[in-house]
Amino acid sequence: MAMLADRLGTHPLNDGQRVLALTFMHGSRRRLSERLRSVVNLRGRVECCTIDAFAWRIYRRWRGLAGALAIAPATEGEFDHVCEAAGLLLEQPQVCAWVATSFPIVLVDEGQDLKPERLRMLKALAGTVHVLIAADEFQCLDQALRPNPLVAWLQQHAEPETLVQVRRTNAPGLLAAATAIRAGNAPANGAGFKLLPPGASVPLATTLLANAIAWRQGGDVAVITPALQGGFATSVVARLALGPCGRHNNGPYTVHWEGNDRDEAQAIIAGLDLAADAPAAVACAALRAMPRNGPVRATLSWVENQVHACGRVNFTRAEIEAVIARQVSLRRQYGGGASHQLTAMTVQQAKNREFEGVVVIWPYQVGGDAEHKRRLLYNAITRAKRWCNVIVQSQNILAAAPFA
Numbered sequence: 001m002a003m004l005a006d007r008l009g010t011h012p013l014n015d016g017q018r019v020l021a022l023t024f025m026h027g028s029r030r031r032l033s034e035r036l037r038s039v040v041n042l043r044g045r046v047e048c049c050t051i052d053a054f055a056w057r058i059y060r061r062w063r064g065l066a067g068a069l070a071i072a073p074a075t076e077g078e079f080d081h082v083c084e085a086a087g088l089l090l091e092q093p094q095v096c097a098w099v100a101t102s103f104p105i106v107l108v109d110e111g112q113d114l115k116p117e118r119l120r121m122l123k124a125l126a127g128t129v130h131v132l133i134a135a136d137e138f139q140c141l142d143q144a145l146r147p148n149p150l151v152a153w154l155q156q157h158a159e160p161e162t163l164v165q166v167r168r169t170n171a172p173g174l175l176a177a178a179t180a181i182r183a184g185n186a187p188a189n190g191a192g193f194k195l196l197p198p199g200a201s202v203p204l205a206t207t208l209l210a211n212a213i214a215w216r217q218g219g220d221v222a223v224i225t226p227a228l229q230g231g232f233a234t235s236v237v238a239r240l241a242l243g244p245c246g247r248h249n250n251g252p253y254t255v256h257w258e259g260n261d262r263d264e265a266q267a268i269i270a271g272l273d274l275a276a277d278a279p280a281a282v283a284c285a286a287l288r289a290m291p292r293n294g295p296v297r298a299t300l301s302w303v304e305n306q307v308h309a310c311g312r313v314n315f316t317r318a319e320i321e322a323v324i325a326r327q328v329s330l331r332r333q334y335g336g337g338a339s340h341q342l343t344a345m346t347v348q349q350a351k352n353r354e355f356e357g358v359v360v361i362w363p364y365q366v367g368g369d370a371e372h373k374r375r376l377l378y379n380a381i382t383r384a385k386r387w388c389n390v391i392v393q394s395q396n397i398l399a400a401a402p403f404a
Contacts (some may be wrong), residue, residue, distance in 0.1 A: 001036070004042075007132070011104070016102070019042065019046040020048065021108075026050060028352035031352060032351075036048065049141075051114065052083065058089055059082050069092075079107050087120030087124060097128060099128070099129065101244070107133075108132065110136075111284055112139055119150050126157075133354075171192025172190055174190075178285040193388050193390075197206050197261045198391075198397070200393060200394050201397070209223065209391065210244075213251075219385075222357075223359050224346070224358055225361045226377070227346075227363055227367065228346065232361065232365075233361040239252065254351070254400045259343040261328050270289060272286060274286040278317070287300040295328045298323075298330075299327055353383055354383060358389075359391065
């Protein structure tokens, strides 16, 4: 943010120009959008989106040129293919100049997660616009991106500045544990961080989780696990909802598991009573008979608009399902999903997010090498702003990485 403010001070935006802010995931996009509000004289002059959305915008705008360059056709959901096509297009001087006219400054956050197709886009832009990139190689959980291509490119073509100030938390135990894990050392208990006694059984682990929630002193809590295999974490969360736990009788607590777009869309579609082909009136009636959540209301509105604006008289179930899935994706992208004080998720789902408290449930079945496991634990505990408790399934786990 400071470097962006300095750049704007020496190179003010012209009329009609904005800063383009890109991220890989929507969680970091929302956080980045909030941070950009603090930059002086930037309000209303920034566009924040995912790099996949930006790639689709480039491809759609220059589709004719893509055909002339013999770039294979792509659809919106083919993310890697769309980004590869956008990279090829941005390597054309006229396309890159078109972007620079509107966006002379491009800001990129969480750059370590970018695959080669997305990195190709940045390489093409870097020759024409002023690019500011933030990346932390240790937070990349994709083992195929080791060594990290973006970080290697930055080290070859720029003089990266190391950021040392942690802004998420000031809890000394959390800071010390994170530092230890990055260095390959064993994390130790301290203010804000606790490695609890192994909860080898589901009842014991549930008691530890219930106590952590009861003693949280307000704020949201995320239960984060690196692996769902074996069912240990899901069993603990399920037991937590059944009744009081342990000698303190804490609980019951209902913790909501986060799903992905596909799971949520399928759950909605399962309640759709509609044939393969149906008249417009029947399609509307089927949608009105469903629970009136956001995606269903938006889909009903889409059908009604198609009828009134385009004169449609028939719809297929497949296209209704596609619209529902699209609306689910849009709602989750822009933070319109349900909000809960107690949520459970995988480390991958928790990336780029923040919670007051975190409980990590570490089961036997965690794949990857020692380095990958350290990155998983690091990403999990650094989601916490005030405190983090770690529950391991067995004493044996403490004798190996990432705990040793």
